[in-house]
Amino acid sequence: MIRFLFSFLMISPLAAGAQVTPTDVQKILQRDFHARGQATMDRVVQDGVQRVCTESNDKPPGELARRLEDDQMKTIPFPAGNLIGDWKNGERIAQSGRGLQWTDPAGAPGGGSCYNCHELSPQESSHGTLGPTLRRFGWMRGNGPEMQRYVYGKIYNAKAYNLCSQMPRLGYSGTLTPEQIKDLVGLLLDPASPVNRQ
Amino acid sequence: MSRLLAALFFLAWAASPAAQDTKAEIQKYQQMIAEGSPVELFELEGEALWKKPQGPNKVSLEKCDLGQGPGVLKGAYARLPRYFKDADRVMDLETRLLHCMTTLQGRSREEATKRVFGNENQPSEMELLSAYVAAQSRGVKLAAGTAHPKEKQAYELGRAIFFHRAGGWDMSCASCHGEADKRIRMQDLPVLYKREFARPIMATWPAYRVSNSQFKTMQWRINDCYRQMRYPEPTFASDATIALNTFLTVTAAGEPYRGPGTKR
Numbered sequence: 001m002i003r004f005l006f007s008f009l010m011i012s013p014l015a016a017g018a019q020v021t022p023t024d025v026q027k028i029l030q031r032d033f034h035a036r037g038q039a040t041m042d043r044v045v046q047d048g049v050q051r052v053c054t055e056s057n058d059k060p061p062g063e064l065a066r067r068l069e070d071d072q073m074k075t076i077p078f079p080a081g082n083l084i085g086d087w088k089n090g091e092r093i094a095q096s097g098r099g100l101q102w103t104d105p106a107g108a109p110g111g112g113s114c115y116n117c118h119e120l121s122p123q124e125s126s127h128g129t130l131g132p133t134l135r136r137f138g139w140m141r142g143n144g145p146e147m148q149r150y151v152y153g154k155i156y157n158a159k160a161y162n163l164c165s166q167m168p169r170l171g172y173s174g175t176l177t178p179e180q181i182k183d184l185v186g187l188l189l190d191p192a193s194p195v196n197r198q
Numbered sequence: 199m200s201r202l203l204a205a206l207f208f209l210a211w212a213a214s215p216a217a218q219d220t221k222a223e224i225q226k227y228q229q230m231i232a233e234g235s236p237v238e239l240f241e242l243e244g245e246a247l248w249k250k251p252q253g254p255n256k257v258s259l260e261k262c263d264l265g266q267g268p269g270v271l272k273g274a275y276a277r278l279p280r281y282f283k284d285a286d287r288v289m290d291l292e293t294r295l296l297h298c299m300t301t302l303q304g305r306s307r308e309e310a311t312k313r314v315f316g317n318e319n320q321p322s323e324m325e326l327l328s329a330y331v332a333a334q335s336r337g338v339k340l341a342a343g344t345a346h347p348k349e350k351q352a353y354e355l356g357r358a359i360f361f362h363r364a365g366g367w368d369m370s371c372a373s374c375h376g377e378a379d380k381r382i383r384m385q386d387l388p389v390l391y392k393r394e395f396a397r398p399i400m401a402t403w404p405a406y407r408v409s410n411s412q413f414k415t416m417q418w419r420i421n422d423c424y425r426q427m428r429y430p431e432p433t434f435a436s437d438a439t440i441a442l443n444t445f446l447t448v449t450a451a452g453e454p455y456r457g458p459g460t461k462r
Contacts, residue, residue, distance in 0.1 A: 020358035032436035100366040100428040128382045168367035
């Protein structure tokens with residue numbers, strides 16, 4: 001009997017007509033997805049940010065959002081000193097869409113997939129529009145220590161600045177290394193970077 | 199073939215800064231590739247497979263019931279996904295084909311799902327069969343099942359999955375398909391939870407993809423989205439994939455099917 005009930009729950013975690021909660025969806029993903037390569041099953045277990053953003057349709061209550069953003073900020077290990085790395089290497093990282101996929105070899109360097117969503121260097125016309133344009137980012141905003149820290153932190157963990165941002169947490173998720181993120185800071189803030197050329 | 203090449207050169211040109219009105223040029227390009235599409239070749243190969251005796255039972259799929267009665271192909275694809283009493287489950291085309299392979303032909307699930315997605319050298323059996331079956335619904339309005347409680351349940355689950363954020367990059371389907379007039383690189387992104395966007399998309403899958411010269415199914419489309427969303431892999435023909443397909447197809451209901459399509 002217990003076995004029957006258990007198998008019933010496995011087959012049909014949803015009652016007809018009932019509201020489908022994120023917990024229901026998670027149970028179904030745990031049953032209907034499988035690990036492959038580096039894409040392990042722990043990835044379908046939502047963390048607090050993913051759960052709150054799903055439940056609130058990306059509009060979390062202000063107080064809760066601020067608290068969770070503070071928590072996310074604490075995940076960013078800001079390196080000391082100058083954060084502007086090599087913009088040429090940054091351009092390569094911005095172009096690459098690799099990393100964290102089950103087709104990517106584990107341990108191989110990932111990319112930032114930046115051009116998928118953002119306009120950056122003027123010579124790359126094949127850029128997405130899901131994120132804001134970053135053309136002349138450093139030229140317009142300067143490149144002092146505070147701006148360096150903001151750009152580094154935003155790339156490392158975008159959710160520390162806007163809880164339900166669609167931008168991946170590229171450092172926190174292990175997609176990019178601190179060195180790679182510094183090179184992207186260079187791409188955005190170095191006056192010699194094509195991003196900032198007129 | 200020369201038409202295809204011309205279309206590819208056209209794409210290279212359309213992607214250049216020389217293109218003035220990108221959107222209009224892309225539409226022109228899509229029309230060109232559709233005119234030179236090899237979709238019919240896949241349909242013919244699929245027909246041969248449909249009629250070929252296979253498996254321990256050495257029978258073809260010609261008695262497979264896709265929802266309109268054994269062997270009835272006309273309009274069957276346009277009414278999928280739907281609930282099947284014999285399996286007590288909502289099924290999409292590929293799931294139902296798999297069902298017929300294991301029941302009619304007596305094949306094991308392991309053997310029948312060994313190679314569900316093909317490559318540029320050799321399409322998979324599922325892809326070829328999908329091309330043939332879907333083609334028999336041309337002109338028929340999309341009408342996935344919505345009456346049975348399990349069909350309603352699949353729709354609601356699919357909708358919830360569409361907006362569910364998880365995975366290595368915190369993404370849901372809506373991260374890319376939730377807002378109008380957005381692109382990834384040069385690719386326009388349809389807002390798939392809205393009727394006017396879902397209709398032309400769902401009416402043209404499965405489809406031949408010019409960029410990788412392969413015929414692809416909806417199960418593949420969902421699989422490859424989740425790969426790029428940094429999730430683990432959705433299991434072929436699982437309830438989660440069928441629910442998502444149900445949500446999208448019900449959203450597109452009423453659109454006359456005009457596939458198999460040709461995509462970038």
